Amino acid sequence: MDPILYISLAGIGVCLFLLLGGNMKPFRxxxxxxxxxxIxxxxxxxxxxxxxAVxxxxxxxxxxxxxxGFLGVPGVVMLVTVDLFILS
Known part of the structure; x- marks a missing residue:
């Protein structure tokens, strides 16, 4: 392929990265x-x-x-505790 095409594609890629790089935080x-x-x-x-099994x-x-998801293992333990002791 022509070197001009590679340079143009690289330039477009750099421009897109610069334009979208600052706006990627909400997506992250x-x-x-x-x-x-x-999880x-x-x-x-x-x-x-x-x-x-039980x-x-x-x-x-x-x-x-x-x-x-937000509380992790303590959240699962809390859900089990609420289900066993309060809701049952």
């Missing part, structure tokens, strides 16, 4: 929240898989996924 933030939600859903899934089930919905 939304991606971080999405990853936390996925929370997986934690609840594994809790239900291993809890089925007959325990915690529903997976938006609230429980958000709590377990």
């Amino acid at each position: 933030w939304a991606g971080s929240i999405f990853v936390r939600f996925i 929370g859903a997986l934690a609840l899934f594994f809790l239900n898989v291993f809890g089925s 007959g325990y089930h915690l529903p997976i919905n938006a609230f429980t996924v958000a709590v377990s």
